[in-house]
Each structure stands twice: as C-alpha cells, then as structure tokens.
Amino acid sequence: MSQLILKINPDPIITTKIREDFNAAGFGLIHTNDIEEALEIVDRFEPTIILLDLDFIRFQAFDFCRTLRLQKDNWTPLILMSEKDEEFDLVLGLELGADDYIRKPVRSKELVARVKSILRRQSISWPKNKEKFSNGTNNHDIIIIGKLTICPSNYTIRINDKIIDFTRKEFEIILYLSQNKGTAISREQLLSVLNEEEFLADVRVIDVFISRIREKIEPCRSKPSYIKTVRGVGYMMLHQNLPYIKKSARSLNHPCTYHDNEYPLKSF
The missing domain is CATH 1.10.10.10 (Winged helix-like DNA-binding domain superfamily/Winged helix DNA-binding domain)
Structure with missing residues (x-):
C-alpha cells in the first residue's frame, strides 16, 4: 500500500497538478478544503504526512496545528505552505510543531523531494521504542x-x-x-x-x-x-x-x- 499524503488546500486544480508526481513517487493523495474534515481524515486514515496551505484559512490552519499536536498528541510530519514570507507565520507554525515551511509557488517535483527528505530523516532519527535504552548501547x-x-x-x-x-x-x-x-x-x-x-x-x-x-x-x-x-x-x-x-x-x-x-x- 502506498504512503498517504493529506493535502489541505482550497484549490482542487492545484492538487490535480501535483497528484501525478506524487503517485509516480509511490504516494497516494487525499485532498480536502475543510479543517474539521481534515482532522477526521487524520484519525481515520493516518496519513504519512500532511501538507497544509495557510493562505486561505490562516488562523484555522494554526488551530489545526494546535489541535493535532497538543490535543491529539499526533506528530505526523507537517509541512506548512504559504505565498507570504512573514516571520509571524514562520515562528508560530514551528512553535506549533510544523516540520517545514515552504514559500509558494513551489514545483510539484520539489514538493515531492521535500516530503521524501522529511520522511527519510524521520525514519533515521526516531526508532519506535524511545522508552528504553537499547541493549547495544555502549x-x-x-x-x-x-x-x-x-x-x-x-x-x-x-x-x-x-x-x-x-x-x-x-x-x-x-x-x-x-x-x-x-x-x-x-x-x-x-x-x-x-x-x-x-x-x-x-x-x-x-x-x-x-x-x-x-x-x-x-x-x-x-x-x-x-x-x-x-x-x-x-x-x-x-x-x-x-x-x-x-x-x-x-x-x-x-x-x-x-x-x-x-x-x-x-x-x-
């Protein structure tokens, strides 16, 4: 089964354009333009990574981050996307647990590469069992x-x-x-x-x-x-x-x- 990406964005045309490149890279893609539905999708389908557009639902988007990280204790990798280069958005997004912040426009192939990079670092950095020291630790x-x-x-x-x-x-x-x-x-x-x-x-x-x-x-x-x-x-x-x-x-x-x-x- 392919890894699943959740994209929260108001424009289905843009999503259609990037879907082909993500599918070619082995990713499935779910699109929604509704924050509440996005939270339901996270609970139901457990996506591998989330792409969240800030431009159309800025403060709702930050509420989504806060709910995901603080209330649900869900640490699915999260990439924020915006046309604006504002320090407030950058700092607040990272404070709320985002893994990356991308300024649009971004080419779909670059977006795929960044998703792969985050998932690769995650697989290297975080073993499933963090609670105990491994037996091989010197x-x-x-x-x-x-x-x-x-x-x-x-x-x-x-x-x-x-x-x-x-x-x-x-x-x-x-x-x-x-x-x-x-x-x-x-x-x-x-x-x-x-x-x-x-x-x-x-x-x-x-x-x-x-x-x-x-x-x-x-x-x-x-x-x-x-x-x-x-x-x-x-x-x-x-x-x-x-x-x-x-x-x-x-x-x-x-x-x-x-x-x-x-x-x-x-x-x-």
Missing part, C-alpha cells in the same frame, strides 16, 4: 552534561533519569551542541544540521528551536545554565563542571540568580 555513546543525559543510540534525553519529549529537530540541535560543548556554534551551522539538503533557509528558525529546548531543560530560562547565547555567533552548550551558579545568601533568596563566568571562545 557507555561511550551516552553524553552526560550536568543532570542532562543524552543517548544518541536510541534518541532519548533524560533529566534526573526522567525521559523528556523532544521533537526530531530539537533532538538534532541539542545533540549537535552537546557533541561540541564549549564551542560556539553559528545559527547557519545548526541550520545545516537540521536540513542537509538546505530546504530550510531562514536562520530565525534556530532561535525558535533553542527557545523550545530551553523550556524543557533549563531550570531558569531567563538565566540558562546549559545553552548559552553567544552574541554575534549563535549558541554554545556549556560545560557543567564549572561553578556557573554560586550558592550564596543572595542566591538562596533568588534561586535563578546567574553568575556567568567569562567563557573563552575558540578562535574561528
């Missing part, structure tokens, strides 16, 4: 930074031995930063880690992902102790064996008080 595969434990072999992240849920892209970013801790990594480098085929070209998405990662791992987001912003460069995973947080009478009253030692950057 100690040297595990990265420990403070209370953070990262296991690349089965894509799990724990804080104090509790598994924390990360999206695929969030995991790729935190893993790369952890593998290069103590080194300032540019936004462009992180973007290339997310997208080896360079479909995503806006470095602003990195700031969105870092913000989401900090929400999950930082004891105090306003004074991060794991991921430091390096002005003019990007981000750096800090070593945790240094006394960045000092216990003092002042810090007891203000548990998020942060003492950021001068951290020497490596030369570029």
Whole structure:
C-alpha cells in the first residue's frame, strides 16, 4: 500500500497538478478544503504526512496545528505552505510543531523531494521504542552534561533519569551542541544540521528551536545554565563542571540568580 499524503488546500486544480508526481513517487493523495474534515481524515486514515496551505484559512490552519499536536498528541510530519514570507507565520507554525515551511509557488517535483527528505530523516532519527535504552548501547555513546543525559543510540534525553519529549529537530540541535560543548556554534551551522539538503533557509528558525529546548531543560530560562547565547555567533552548550551558579545568601533568596563566568571562545 502506498504512503498517504493529506493535502489541505482550497484549490482542487492545484492538487490535480501535483497528484501525478506524487503517485509516480509511490504516494497516494487525499485532498480536502475543510479543517474539521481534515482532522477526521487524520484519525481515520493516518496519513504519512500532511501538507497544509495557510493562505486561505490562516488562523484555522494554526488551530489545526494546535489541535493535532497538543490535543491529539499526533506528530505526523507537517509541512506548512504559504505565498507570504512573514516571520509571524514562520515562528508560530514551528512553535506549533510544523516540520517545514515552504514559500509558494513551489514545483510539484520539489514538493515531492521535500516530503521524501522529511520522511527519510524521520525514519533515521526516531526508532519506535524511545522508552528504553537499547541493549547495544555502549557507555561511550551516552553524553552526560550536568543532570542532562543524552543517548544518541536510541534518541532519548533524560533529566534526573526522567525521559523528556523532544521533537526530531530539537533532538538534532541539542545533540549537535552537546557533541561540541564549549564551542560556539553559528545559527547557519545548526541550520545545516537540521536540513542537509538546505530546504530550510531562514536562520530565525534556530532561535525558535533553542527557545523550545530551553523550556524543557533549563531550570531558569531567563538565566540558562546549559545553552548559552553567544552574541554575534549563535549558541554554545556549556560545560557543567564549572561553578556557573554560586550558592550564596543572595542566591538562596533568588534561586535563578546567574553568575556567568567569562567563557573563552575558540578562535574561528
């Protein structure tokens, strides 16, 4: 059975044009122009990926993302499409769990390629069993930074031995930063880690992902102790064996008080 794509778009003519290329690539395609029907299709047919057009139902589309991710806890890969290049749409869409943002017009063959890329990365990155460490995991595969434990072999992240849920892209970013801790990594480098085929070209998405990662791992987001912003460069995973947080009478009253030692950057 072919993999199924759900396309939410008001124009059936456009859908007809791309259907041939998707069918040739081994994908089936279901089209709807109704958000409520789209949610029913997701529940009933479990599509492999969802293409959502923002231009005709902008805020309904964001409601769809919110319902899919937060209420239904459904993480089917989701691509947003729009003729507009607005930062608001880009940031909000990614905050709500979209996997990619495509500016129209886009050729059908390119759209097929991007769908394949997302599905390929998903199959590589996310094994079905994330709850247990695999038997083949070696100690040297595990990265420990403070209370953070990262296991690349089965894509799990724990804080104090509790598994924390990360999206695929969030995991790729935190893993790369952890593998290069103590080194300032540019936004462009992180973007290339997310997208080896360079479909995503806006470095602003990195700031969105870092913000989401900090929400999950930082004891105090306003004074991060794991991921430091390096002005003019990007981000750096800090070593945790240094006394960045000092216990003092002042810090007891203000548990998020942060003492950021001068951290020497490596030369570029």
